Amino acid sequence: MNRIRAVLFDRDGTLVEDVPYNGDPARVRPVAGAREAVRLLRNAGIGTGVVTNQSGVARGLIGTADVRRVDERIDELLGPFDVWAVCPHGPADGCRCRKPRPGLILWAAGRLCTAPEDIVVIGDIGADLEAARRAGAEGILVPTAATRPEEKAAARHVAPNLPAAVRAVLTGPPPWDFTRRHDEDCAGAPAGCPPAYGTGRRVR
Numbered sequence: 001m002n003r004i005r006a007v008l009f010d011r012d013g014t015l016v017e018d019v020p021y022n023g024d025p026a027r028v029r030p031v032a033g034a035r036e037a038v039r040l041l042r043n044a045g046i047g048t049g050v051v052t053n054q055s056g057v058a059r060g061l062i063g064t065a066d067v068r069r070v071d072e073r074i075d076e077l078l079g080p081f082d083v084w085a086v087c088p089h090g091p092a093d094g095c096r097c098r099k100p101r102p103g104l105i106l107w108a109a110g111r112l113c114t115a116p117e118d119i120v121v122i123g124d125i126g127a128d129l130e131a132a133r134r135a136g137a138e139g140i141l142v143p144t145a146a147t148r149p150e151e152k153a154a155a156r157h158v159a160p161n162l163p164a165a166v167r168a169v170l171t172g173p174p175p176w177d178f179t180r181r182h183d184e185d186c187a188g189a190p191a192g193c194p195p196a197y198g199t200g201r202r203v204r
């Protein structure tokens with residue numbers, strides 16, 4: 001990996017609170033730090049994009065127009081993002097885009113005219129990082145309450161929140177050290193938060 005030229009974010013549970021199969025723009029809530037994270041990247045001239053599985057379309061629960069309205073709302077609140085890549089398929093469809101397959105990332109990389117090796121994917125579950133790995137991109141996990149312990153254990157990079165992940169990206173290529181606690185990462189967080197991240201060592 002040379003210089004990082006773009007960061008692709010997972011949508012639900014990473015940029016915005018996860019509302020399953022959300023088709024309602026009024027229910028979009030950015031996660032804490034999302035605005036700052038995207039702003040830091042934009043100020044540094046690094047491309048931004050969103051890569052999102054929306055199997056609610058394949059399941060008949062929402063339409064592509066619903067997804068687009070929600071995406072437009074997210075663009076209003078946090079964007080504009082340079083590229084949006086959406087997989088509307090279900091797990092049984094055998095498509096090439098649904099994460100953990102790499103298609104969304106490869107497609108977004110093409111749209112950004114950027115090699116996958118110069119892209120970082122930030123997501124909240126193992127499928128996001130697996131898609132990054134298969135595409136040849138780097139991945140950072142920003143766990144939520146829904147992230148499984150084994151996904152955290154398997155991730156090479158685990159950041160406590162989006163701004164911390166982005167600040168690491170801005171320092172240059174990996175490996176990044178998230179084991180040290182940075183005061184700014186924990187500003188306003190409850191005592192003991194984040195409890196442990198990075199290698200899993202508890203750092204005080």
Ligand SMILES: [Mg+2]
Pocket residue numbers: 010011012013014123124125
């Ligand atoms: Mg997610």
Ligand SMILES: [Zn+2]
Pocket residue numbers: 087088089095096097098
């Ligand atoms: Zn797909």
